[in-house]
Amino acid sequence: MLSSRTSLARQSCLRNVSLYSKRFASTKSLRETMKEVIPPKQEQLKKLKVEHGQTVVGDVKVDNIIGGMRGLKAMLWEASVLDPIEGIRFHGLSIPDCQKVLPAAPAGKEMIPESMLWLLLTGQVPTAEQTKELSRELAEKGDLPKFVEDLVDSFPRSLHPMTQLGMGVAALNHDSQFQAAYEKGIKKSEYWTHTLEDSINLIARLPALAARIYRNVYKPGTELAGVQKDLDLVGNYSNMLGYGHNETLTEYLRLYIALHGDHEGGNASAHTAHLVGSTLSDPYLSYSAALFALAGPLHGLANQEVLRWQLAMQKELGDKISQEDIKAYLWKTLNSGQVVPGYGHGVLRNPDPRFIALQEFCDSRSDLKSSPIIDLVNKTFQVAPNVLKEHGKTKNPYPNVDATSGCVLYHYGLTEFKYYTVIFGVSRALGCLTQLVWARALGLPLERPKSLSMDALTKIIKQ
Numbered sequence: 001m002l003s004s005r006t007s008l009a010r011q012s013c014l015r016n017v018s019l020y021s022k023r024f025a026s027t028k029s030l031r032e033t034m035k036e037v038i039p040p041k042q043e044q045l046k047k048l049k050v051e052h053g054q055t056v057v058g059d060v061k062v063d064n065i066i067g068g069m070r071g072l073k074a075m076l077w078e079a080s081v082l083d084p085i086e087g088i089r090f091h092g093l094s095i096p097d098c099q100k101v102l103p104a105a106p107a108g109k110e111m112i113p114e115s116m117l118w119l120l121l122t123g124q125v126p127t128a129e130q131t132k133e134l135s136r137e138l139a140e141k142g143d144l145p146k147f148v149e150d151l152v153d154s155f156p157r158s159l160h161p162m163t164q165l166g167m168g169v170a171a172l173n174h175d176s177q178f179q180a181a182y183e184k185g186i187k188k189s190e191y192w193t194h195t196l197e198d199s200i201n202l203i204a205r206l207p208a209l210a211a212r213i214y215r216n217v218y219k220p221g222t223e224l225a226g227v228q229k230d231l232d233l234v235g236n237y238s239n240m241l242g243y244g245h246n247e248t249l250t251e252y253l254r255l256y257i258a259l260h261g262d263h264e265g266g267n268a269s270a271h272t273a274h275l276v277g278s279t280l281s282d283p284y285l286s287y288s289a290a291l292f293a294l295a296g297p298l299h300g301l302a303n304q305e306v307l308r309w310q311l312a313m314q315k316e317l318g319d320k321i322s323q324e325d326i327k328a329y330l331w332k333t334l335n336s337g338q339v340v341p342g343y344g345h346g347v348l349r350n351p352d353p354r355f356i357a358l359q360e361f362c363d364s365r366s367d368l369k370s371s372p373i374i375d376l377v378n379k380t381f382q383v384a385p386n387v388l389k390e391h392g393k394t395k396n397p398y399p400n401v402d403a404t405s406g407c408v409l410y411h412y413g414l415t416e417f418k419y420y421t422v423i424f425g426v427s428r429a430l431g432c433l434t435q436l437v438w439a440r441a442l443g444l445p446l447e448r449p450k451s452l453s454m455d456a457l458t459k460i461i462k463q
């Protein structure tokens with residue numbers, strides 16, 4: 001299954017890479033590039049409004065209203081679009097495309113979050129030099145203010161790491177340039193520049209914040225490494241987590257964090273950031289809110305739940321687990337009224353290409369190939385889709401990214417699975433903050449959909 005999918009993906013990758021090679025960025029800085037790419041997009045939006053403002057793009061059914069707005073085309077989101085079958089594309093580039101063209105760390109092979117951030121923000125593929133420059137800027141801005149360190153150090157160890165992350169990010173708004181400029185009084189056309197500065201500062205500080213939480217909760221009393229100016233964002237993060245010596249885990253984290261960065265606008269974390277940001281709340285508060293959406297078990301927390309579930313399966317079934325055993329365990333989970341974590345999706349109707357990319361990472365390394373937990377994830381993948389089809393409820397019986405993302409971390413000793421969603425939270429900032437910059441550049445309005453009571457809905461139906 002994996003290999004035929006891989007070869008199809010590679011063929012489409014070659015097509016897209018030649019299509020998009022024209023979009024390699026120049027030698028310009030990130031800010032210069034943004035200044036160049038924003039005006040044509042502003043023009044495009046103006047044209048859409050003036051010429052097509054009244055064009056109908058879909059119906060609103062009662063099902064959409066009572067069904068979590070599933071399938072409703074109702075948001076503008078620039079950096080990525082999700083196809084139910086193909087999965088995510090970032091400015092038109094699929095995951096294999098990105099893996100081919102986005103620069104890696106100096107000694108690495110995997111695309112890094114900095115190059116993904118550049119692509120998301122500008123729609124252009126950065127050069128290695130531009131990526132390095134962005135890594136350098138992020139490292140220079142990576143230290144936490146002392147009061148945030150003290151705040152995080154004051155949290156009880158029993159407070160969930162995601163709660164700590166959301167609170168830490170909210171507190172960073174103490175230094176929001178957007179908020180300070182707004183208070184002074186700035187023109188709407190200047191909003192995006194301050195939003196961009198806040199976004200860069202926040203992304204830069206996330207590794208130190210997330211690593212401090214890890215140290216405090218799981219390794220209290222141990223020394224926390226400082227931010228090194230010559231390391232990339234994940235090089236620093238991995239080092240501060242205490243895994244800098246493990247090049248495979250560091251490379252995995254680079255891929256993981258680049259891959260989880262954006263998943264169009266309707267997912268719960270991205271939509272939350274967009275909604276809160278539309279009130280002109282600053283990027284720190286907007287992203288803090290998004291993190292609390294990510295912390296739900298139907299969304300980002302599923303990666304913690306997957307590992308908990310797979311380990312419980314391992315404990316119950318022992319070392320030699322057959323497909324029949326897994327099948328029975330799946331039925332036990334379903335019959336007890338629980339969801340199978342890591343399976344199903346609000347939009348996807350195929351195995352998540354992020355899941356495939358992470359599995360391929362494991363397949364390419366011999367120690368990971370023989371890992372019992374990774375083997376169990378693979379075996380579950382062989383059995384679960386048919387069980388879920390037979391169960392007959394979920395519209396998508398295939399794995400999403402959370403079905404595998406934690407197992408490499410677990411294999412290499414990062415076994416504290418309540419921490420896993422924090423790593424997702426370091427990543428999702430890339431997409432949420434990119435869209436905030438674009439929302440300000442495009443002058444998007446306050447989000448305020450119309451709601452209806454059931455009586456009001458019934459009245460409309462009768463009419």
Ligand SMILES: CC(=O)SCCNC(=O)CCNC(=O)[C@H](O)C(C)(C)COP(=O)(O)OP(=O)(O)OC[C@H]1O[C@@H](n2cnc3c(N)ncnc32)[C@H](O)[C@@H]1OP(=O)(O)O
Pocket residue numbers: 070297298299300302334338339340341342343344345346347393394395396400401402
């Ligand atoms: C990064 C991410 O956020 S990816 C998603 C991570 N979340 C998970 O892995 C949790 C498990 N999966 C799920 O709960 C769901 O598939 C979701 C939340 C991801 C998507 O939800 P929906 O779009 O509502 O899914 P769908 O339309 O297929 O649901 C129909 C029914 O199937 C059930 N269903 C969906 N997925 C599963 C599953 N993995 N196991 C069991 N039942 C499921 C739903 O609970 C729903 O049941 P109901 O009619 O009794 O309410």
Ligand SMILES: O=C([O-])CC(=O)C(=O)O
Pocket residue numbers: 262263266267268269346347400
């Ligand atoms: O798209 C979604 O609804 C959930 C998801 O996979 C993500 O946010 O990464």
